[in-house]
Amino acid sequence: MPLSLLETHPRSDGTASDLIDFYTSLTTSQFLTEIGWDADRTALTISQEHPLLGWRACRSEGCTVGTRAKLGLCSSCANRFHASGLSEEDFLARGRTSRKSGLGRCAVAGCGRPWKTARAKLCHAHAHQQQQILRLPLQEFVAHPSVTPLLSYGPCAVVACLRDRDGTRSVYCHAHYERWKLRQKAGVADEVSCPGLVGGSQDWKAGSRARTEEVPARVA
Numbered sequence: 001m002p003l004s005l006l007e008t009h010p011r012s013d014g015t016a017s018d019l020i021d022f023y024t025s026l027t028t029s030q031f032l033t034e035i036g037w038d039a040d041r042t043a044l045t046i047s048q049e050h051p052l053l054g055w056r057a058c059r060s061e062g063c064t065v066g067t068r069a070k071l072g073l074c075s076s077c078a079n080r081f082h083a084s085g086l087s088e089e090d091f092l093a094r095g096r097t098s099r100k101s102g103l104g105r106c107a108v109a110g111c112g113r114p115w116k117t118a119r120a121k122l123c124h125a126h127a128h129q130q131q132q133i134l135r136l137p138l139q140e141f142v143a144h145p146s147v148t149p150l151l152s153y154g155p156c157a158v159v160a161c162l163r164d165r166d167g168t169r170s171v172y173c174h175a176h177y178e179r180w181k182l183r184q185k186a187g188v189a190d191e192v193s194c195p196g197l198v199g200g201s202q203d204w205k206a207g208s209r210a211r212t213e214e215v216p217a218r219v220a
């Protein structure tokens with residue numbers, strides 16, 4: 001970083017918001033968009049294909065974790081590979097078979113909600129409609145005329161979390177809600193740290209302005 005930038009750096013008592021404003025003022029909105037900066041979530045998601053900042057995904061089929069390991073496998077897949085006793089070729093051909101949470105959108109076109117699980121590929125509401133009402137295979141279900149996209153509940157309230165809320169029970173994503181419950185059980189969380197939504201999905205923007213760090217961010 002050039003010294004001139006350090007000299008104009010905000011004083012150390014500046015807020016996180018001041019620092020973000022300061023650093024974003026040093027570049028262009030086009031560059032920030034290009035590198036994947038999400039101002040609302042205060043999170044940076046660099047695409048794998050970016051010519052300068054791009055990264056290499058794990059070689060295991062179906063695994064999207066980045067890696068710089070010589071073997072080309074993330075630590076989880078590398079552990080499974082070493083424990084499998086398979087040749088590298090056979091292991092890679094088998095793909096990732098273990099449970100993987102991952103981030104994913106509901107498979108219904110235009111639905112703004114996260115999938116319930118990677119296996120279900122549908123949000124909670126659509127999974128209920130598929131399994132309990134229409135009882136159709138996924139491909140037929142998503143094409144059914146009565147299946148319509150649903151509004152997002154908005155982003156998780158934990159700073160820099162990339163996940164969305166999966167319902168109106170709290171302002172957190174599923175992973176952080178579960179984490180909050182554990183902390184509550186241990187007596188280290190209170191009701192203020194996990195407020196429920198008052199007016200459902202329409203309130204997410206107001207909630208996102210008051211994002212909290214009460215529950216430490218950790219992508220499971």
Ligand SMILES: [Zn+2]
Pocket residue numbers: 058059060063064065073074075076077078
């Ligand atoms: Zn992997």
Ligand SMILES: [Zn+2]
Pocket residue numbers: 106107108111112113122123124125126150
């Ligand atoms: Zn959905």
Ligand SMILES: [Zn+2]
Pocket residue numbers: 156157158161162163172173174175176
């Ligand atoms: Zn979250």
